[in-house]
Amino acid sequence: MLFIPGANPKQIMFAATMGADSVIFDLEDSVSPxxxxxxxxxVRNILSTLDFSAIEIIVRVNSLxxxxxxxxxxxxxxxxxAIIMTPKSETPDDIKTFAAYIEQVEEKHGIEKxxxxxxxLIETALGIxxxxxxxxxxxxxxxxxxxxxxxxxxxxxKRTKEGNEIDYARKxxxxxxxxxxxxxxxxxxxxxxDDEGIWADAAYAKSLGFTGKSSIxxxxxxxxxxxxxxxxxxxxYAYEVIAAIAxxxxxxxxxxxxxxxxxxxxxxxxxxxxxxxxxxxxxxxK
Amino acid sequence: xxxxxxxxxxxxxxxxxVTDGMSISFHHHLRNGDHVLNMVMDELxxxxxxxxxxxxxxxxxxxAPLIDHIKNGVVTKLCVNYMSKGIGTxxxxxxxxxxxxxxxxxxxxxxxxxxxxxxxxxxxxxPTSDTMGNCTGKMGKxxxxxxxxxxxDAMNAKTVIVITDNLVEYPLTCASxxxxxxxxxxxxxxxxxxxxxxxxxxxxxxxPVRLRMAQTAVKCIEASGLLKDGMSFxxxxxxxxxxxxxxxxxVMLEKGVVGSYIVGGISTASVDLQKAGCxxxxxxxxxxxxxxxxxxxxNPNHIEVSGRRYxxxxxxxxxxxxxxxxxxxxxxxxxxxxxxxxxxxxxxIMGGSGGHTDIAxxxxxxxxxxxxxxxRLPIVLDHVTTVSTKGENIDVLITESGIAVNPRRQDLxxxxxxxxxxxxxxxxxxxxxxxxCGVPQPAPxxxxxxxxxxxxxxxxxxxxxxxxxxx
Numbered sequence: 004m005l006f007i008p009g010a011n012p013k014q015i016m017f018a019a020t021m022g023a024d025s026v027i028f029d030l031e032d033s034v035s036p037x038x039x040x041x042x043x044x045x046v047r048n049i050l051s052t053l054d055f056s057a058i059e060i061i062v063r064v065n066s067l068x069x070x071x072x073x074x075x076x077x078x079x080x081x082x083x084x085a086i087i088m089t090p091k092s093e094t095p096d097d098i099k100t101f102a103a104y105i106e107q108v109e110e111k112h113g114i115e116k117x118x119x120x121x122x123x124l125i126e127t128a129l130g131i132x133x134x135x136x137x138x139x140x141x142x143x144x145x146x147x148x149x150x151x152x153x154x155x156x157x158x159x160x161k162r163t164k165e166g167n168e169i170d171y172a173r174k175x176x177x178x179x180x181x182x183x184x185x186x187x188x189x190x191x192x193x194x195x196x197d198d199e200g201i202w203a204d205a206a207y208a209k210s211l212g213f214t215g216k217s218s219i220x221x222x223x224x225x226x227x228x229x230x231x232x233x234x235x236x237x238x239x240y241a242y243e244v245i246a247a248i249a250x251x252x253x254x255x256x257x258x259x260x261x262x263x264x265x266x267x268x269x270x271x272x273x274x275x276x277x278x279x280x281x282x283x284x285x286x287x288x289k
Numbered sequence: 290x291x292x293x294x295x296x297x298x299x300x301x302x303x304x305x306x307v308t309d310g311m312s313i314s315f316h317h318h319l320r321n322g323d324h325v326l327n328m329v330m331d332e333l334x335x336x337x338x339x340x341x342x343x344x345x346x347x348x349x350x351x352x353a354p355l356i357d358h359i360k361n362g363v364v365t366k367l368c369v370n371y372m373s374k375g376i377g378t379x380x381x382x383x384x385x386x387x388x389x390x391x392x393x394x395x396x397x398x399x400x401x402x403x404x405x406x407x408x409x410x411x412x413x414x415x416p417t418s419d420t421m422g423n424c425t426g427k428m429g430k431x432x433x434x435x436x437x438x439x440x441x442d443a444m445n446a447k448t449v450i451v452i453t454d455n456l457v458e459y460p461l462t463c464a465s466x467x468x469x470x471x472x473x474x475x476x477x478x479x480x481x482x483x484x485x486x487x488x489x490x491x492x493x494x495x496x497p498v499r500l501r502m503a504q505t506a507v508k509c510i511e512a513s514g515l516l517k518d519g520m521s522f523x524x525x526x527x528x529x530x531x532x533x534x535x536x537x538x539x540v541m542l543e544k545g546v547v548g549s550y551i552v553g554g555i556s557t558a559s560v561d562l563q564k565a566g567c568x569x570x571x572x573x574x575x576x577x578x579x580x581x582x583x584x585x586x587x588n589p590n591h592i593e594v595s596g597r598r599y600x601x602x603x604x605x606x607x608x609x610x611x612x613x614x615x616x617x618x619x620x621x622x623x624x625x626x627x628x629x630x631x632x633x634x635x636x637x638i639m640g641g642s643g644g645h646t647d648i649a650x651x652x653x654x655x656x657x658x659x660x661x662x663x664x665r666l667p668i669v670l671d672h673v674t675t676v677s678t679k680g681e682n683i684d685v686l687i688t689e690s691g692i693a694v695n696p697r698r699q700d701l702x703x704x705x706x707x708x709x710x711x712x713x714x715x716x717x718x719x720x721x722x723x724x725x726c727g728v729p730q731p732a733p734x735x736x737x738x739x740x741x742x743x744x745x746x747x748x749x750x751x752x753x754x755x756x757x758x759x760x
Binding site for chain 1: 495497498500501504660662689690709724725
């Protein structure tokens with residue numbers, strides 16, 4: 004997921020070519036108050052002009068405590084982006100307010116109700132504590148997203164590259180999202196000039212269970228893609244698991260082992276997920 | 290002990306008997322820091338010499354005084370391989386009666402040697418020379434590395450004058466041009482401004498669009514099947530092509546591939562590849578930065594080559610004959626893959642072939658890297674403003690939005706598709722750019738021919754026309 008500032012024409016033009024699965028066009032923090040309207044128009048025009056068919060479009064609108072969020076939704080929802088990212092999401096009511104307004108715009112423009120999804124951006128201490136309730140607040144919610152910059156400010160601590168200060172939030176939000184049955188995305192690695200640190204940060208996020216990770220730098224996209232894609236060894240092992248299970252069934256075995264390790268239901272589930280992800284990414288068995 | 294050192298430039302010019310109508314030559318290794326061309330031209334103008342042909346491998350904005358010498362009749366003809374926009378803007382106003390002749394880096398030495406553009410007096414700026422004219426660019430305060438483009442001038446001019454700001458005792462043991470070609474040596478305070486000669490460091494681009502194109506370029510090399518032991522490679526000085534060298538290093542190290550050589554303008558990025566063991570040798574006709582210049586002096590596998598040996602059609606072979614892959618730039622490219630590197634979209638001269646034409650003509654896979662549009666101008670057009678390199682010689686266009694393969698290279702197209710690369714028809718890329726930028730109006734063309742472009746074999750390729758003044 005790549006953040007693209009909504010008021011930056013050059014970056015917007017090339018957004019589709021940077022290798023990200025999703026692009027988040029930002030109308031919020033990267034856009035100054037003086038440019039709110041021009042960014043909104045720019046993003047609207049680019050969504051109606053360019054072909055983003057291979058990429059998931061997400062638009063981060065302004066927060067409920069700003070005077071812009073309704074105008075943002077008025078302009079953007081008619082273009083049917085896949086997802087609206089709602090910033091400063093703290094309570095289920097916040098999401099319900101956004102969802103109700105999105106529904107109004109959908110109705111007005113004859114768009115099928117519920118087609119535009121919501122990804123709450125959780126970036127406060129209260130939001131983290133309410134993560135499960137936020138995930139459950141609307142049928143539109145498809146994923147939770149951790150925003151670590153505002154969150155660490157809310158904690159009154161420094162945001163560090165190591166990220167110990169956000170460890171609780173990361174684990175909590177992953178658990179909440181999985182409990183709700185929605186996806187969960189990690190905060191960007193914000194040092195755009197550190198091309199090495201992104202690898203460790205992405206690997207850690209994956210190890211915690213995040214579905215994916217966002218970036219504010221196009222140069223970090225590859226590291227994230229590679230870190231979150233199954234490795235060739237993982238894919239090969241997954242196919243071996245499925246083959247062993249099939250063989251075991253054919254032989255009528257109750258318990259199946261592979262290389263001396265018992266294959267139980269969670270192992271099979273993980274193997275199936277790995278194969279599904281690999282197929283989606285066009286990765287095959289060697 | 291004998292010496293060829295004369296007291297000053299004026300004396301050397303008098304001894305060389307420069308007279309009206311002669312052809313004099315310069316090299317461009319001092320780039321935009323060069324003092325020598327202006328120094329010589331001012332002296333000649335003061336002596337009242339007229340109607341000269343200036344044959345310079347390139348002219349830069351620092352050579353702006355040349356414009357007055359043209360207007361005053363001191364210079365009536367120019368032969369160059371490259372011309373920067375500051376000079377090109379004036380040429381496009383039609384200030385010369387004879388069109389500027391644009392050659393490639395390979396064709397210039399050929400035409401000097403075959404007598405098509407003979408040189409009467411060559412003025413060779415040398416960062417170090419001994420008293421007999423053994424000289425080099427590899428050391429001295431104005432060092433620039435390889436002096437490759439001046440070698441044809443030294444070997445073929447009737448009279449050769451070396452101008453140096455670092456006169457050393459005879460014999461200089463690492464001479465690039467040797468005394469047997471040199472008539473006179475002149476010592477001056479400064480042959481150039483180090484700030485304009487070369488950059489101290491060549492920073493790696495961080496522009497994500499360029500990096501994306503560079504990555505794609507390396508994927509194309511992999512998919513082409515050319516990435517194997519013995520591969521040879523050429524890259525320019527542009528951000529995307531330099532970044533391609535960086536990604537190529539990663540892939541070659543990972544796969545354990547050892548290439549044969551990198552040729553052309555050599556940068557620190559090329560030196561890094563060679564030092565990392567990715568290539569056995571560097572063939573250097575022009576050193577792009579101080580890192581490359583320093584390495585040329587110290588590294589026995591980094592060799593200095595003349596323009597003739599680099600890419601000329603007149604030799605029995607050149608470095609081009611074994612060249613597998615080249616990364617090239619483009620100001621414009623058209624749907625027939627013709628490339629313009631001479632003029633901007635308004636028709637104003639702002640460049641030249643350099644090695645572009647030679648490389649594309651001979652190498653196995655010539656890859657042009659360019660974004661779909663720059664500053665709201667589409668790069669892919671129906672017709673380029675000026676044909677610099679003929680489309681039949683360009684194999685692949687890489688943009689950030691897709692790869693177009695010349696229909697002549699169906700083999701490459703099939704390999705790229707099989708590798709899952711984003712191959713598109715060049716017309717489709719043009720349509721994508723026009724959807725965003727609109728269709729540009731062709732630039733208005735004047736009536737006067739102000740330049741003629743010659744190809745790798747010396748053949749006529751295109752004319753450059755004057756640009757009408759805006760009302």
